[in-house]
Amino acid sequence: MALQCRLSGTTIQSLKMATTIPISSSSSRLIFRPLPKTLNLALFSRHTLPKAPPFTLLVRALSGAAVVAAPATEIIDNKVLKPQWKAAIDFKWIRDNKEAVAINIKNRNSNAHLELVLELYDKMLNLQKEVERLRSERNTVANKMKGKLEPSERQKFIEEGKNLKEELATLEEDLINLRDELQFEAQCIPNMTHPDVPVGGEDNSKLRNMVGNRREFDFPVKDHLQIGKELDLFDFDAAAEVSGSKFYYLKNEAVMLELALVNWTLTEVMKRGFTPLTTPEIVRSSVVEKCGFQPRGENTQVYSIEDSDQCLIGTAEIPVGGIHMDSILAESSLPLKYVAFSHCFRTEAGAAGTATRGLYRVHQFSKVEMFILCRPEDSDNYHEELIKIEEDLFSSLGLHYKTIDMATGDLGAPAYRKFDVEAWMPGLERYGEISSASNCTDYQSRRLGIRYRPSELPTTNSKKGKASSAPTKFVHTLNATACAVPRMLVCLLENFQQEDGSVIIPNPLRPFMGGIERISAKSK
């Protein structure tokens, strides 16, 4: 299984320098589906919602996390758009911290409308009060009618009750619409940001770690495509006929290498206490959205299935995030650590140029993904744990790489903090992203509805078996790429190529390939 992990999409840089091509899920690229011509689309700007449909400006960046600029909605009777699902947003917190929220929105180049959200929130609170007041009046009237009354008095109450009922119906409908509108706007607000994250664009990202050195070659370096051709490892041409561009067959030792990478990675991560999973690769589009991706945007990364509400996953993060949707977990069950193997599918719309050569950017690939659900106070630590696992894996394969703390402009909406690992690819003469680790704190869990109930402190008074009555809290979720097979294949082939055209297989993978040490040219 070769995996091509196309995780990000930012503007393609010149190849002259060893520029990095971020593949992380950042919002720096807007991806849209074909949209009605009435819409005006611009990079980084958010289209102001008209009150009439159609409206579908959606920002999507795909990777471990993605950017939501506008939620999926239903259109009802040409009125305010109705969100298909509700995120449990903490409006009070937003209002109490609005300066920080505003700065965060600005740092992330997001166009969420904070002022509008606060305005709608206030309106909603007032309307709520009014509705409650009317309800209370109606109850009073109803109670009064229970007693003995003169016919004229009764008639007055009946009138009053009728008026209140009508007024209430109108206000209640307004309240529903207001809540929908509020939800709609608020879903666009990105996650807060870890205080240590550098502010700015790609150039402001901070180097956390660098391991190894660029290998010095004393013979001409080939890229993975040429190596693959000479060793009969891939077929891109046949795949282009059968499926289209950016598809491929893996052949011979490349198949074994893919399986070895997946098996070895799964085994290593399982040793660290993660529960292995395979997942559905077709999911409901609402689950995709709740994880912070946008299936309906133009240039969307997501393949959708005709005449259905289903999509192909771009990462196992989505189906794993969905496992505990709408659930309340016991605190004692946390943390939940999963390592999931799946095939991933990405349209790669909007990605063009030489950065799409060979296995570097493909529509289908195998990936092993780590996913953690934990208590809020533990997520920073687990983020460190995840990046350490990744670095250990890549180090033991002998790769030269750097780990980067991504700047605010490159974070996807769900990510509180994101570390990317970029490995040196001598044939492509650049560092290429092979992995990304994000802490999404409660952004996804508020949308997926994943809570936990904190355990009560044991006291001598508590009854045995009495359920904890502490209020529930939202878990934090994290995700990290353990192995994106195609990018790993690029790394291994290009870094371990030999002058005679063969490729050395790193030690850890050999047991998983029946012990072979080298891929050599086949004798004809």
Add this chain to the structure above:
Amino acid sequence: MATTIPISSSSSRLIFRPLPKTLNLALFSRHTPPKAPPFTLLVRALSGAAVSAAVAAAPATEIIDNKVLKPQWKAAIDFKWIRDNKEAVAINIKNRNLNANLDLVLELYDKMLNLQKEVERLRSERNTVANKMKGKLEPSERQKLIEAGKNLKEELATLEEDLINLRDEVQLEAQCIPNMTHPDVPVGGEDNSKLRNMVGNRREFDFPVKDHVQIGKELDLFDFDAAAEVSGSKFYYLKNEAVMLEMALVNWTLTEVMKRGFTPLTTPEIVRSSVVEKCGFQPRGENTQYVAFSHCFRTEAGAAGTATRGLYRVHQFSKVEMFVLCRPEDSDNYHEELIKIEDLFSSLGVHYKTIDMATGDLGAPAYRKFDVEAWMPGLERYGEISSASNCTDYQSRRLGIRYRPSELPTTNSKKGKASSAATKFVHTLNATACAVPRMLVCLLENFQQEDGSVIIPNPLRPFVGGIERISAKSK
């Protein structure tokens, strides 16, 4: 009783895209295409080998100007052979319970031949006229020839367009004619299928037998409920040892089949819906064998009832598929070799029977089909775990895969001179080496122990890090 549920990639199950309501869909019958759109009855059987594209029992067509439907691609059908063997073809169609319209095909073919002759005659006349005009002529004579030429040109244009339409119509009808059938294949329906081989015995249990769903629940191996929320029914997560078992099955199967000389592949899982004519040539007529691993996706539309329980019928699964391209004279032998894959099932200790499928159960492409059905004690039935088909030249005529037979080396032939033998169509065969969910059902149900644990068959143990048993997890 032990009814079989075929899962072979045969046309014995029609899988439909959502279709316009004007269509009448029925299992095993082919809807006669109306001459007006919409028309989209597609039979699609998907397999791991994206080397062979989807097989159509009724062709995909484009609709042009509300006229005769145009096939999106052309099969290289041997009309002459069909005409010369029409009784055999008719009997074959009948045996397979299909409604291909053979008489219409032959009629259209004749019409086409005649029209072709007419067109050639007119072309010849037009050339004659054109030649006459090259010489010195009287103005009146020249004028007559110009008139004649003009008339011929118009008449020709009309006839040529008619010819194109006729060719399309012939193609459309002819694509529905199923492959011929191996003489040893029993005629009839499911009950006429013939037992080829039976290996092992049904295990006798001295404790209550559980089905794989219950075993999986107790050992925390699957999650169907979460998958139903996230994706829909008939989806699932595998967990814990089930993940390792899937990986082991795939790895072990690939390794075993590679030992037998098959080239391993992984393939795209998204393919074009229109069959692209892949003008392929096999180098010097060498036979090619592939073993391909992929995830497979099936809508399972129309499948309902208890036969859909648990892992038995799902929308997505992993599969290792074998695919052979060979010379026509070799395909029967390769079919025998492919079915020897039963050895894999034997070495896992599975009790199964191999069946020579009767004509009524063959998909249109299959000349002959062997199914392997394994005993599943929890489901109390034999269930299909593998299918091996010889498609002879049915697929290759549609995919356009030919080979050039090598010339025999002689002392006279020039060095490097290209073979001038005419190209022929290869034969293609496919067989399931491992369909993971069905294998999981087999292994879990057959190797369950009284204490609720499941023994892992020896061959798989090296691929699961040596573990011998799946036991309940302590909480």
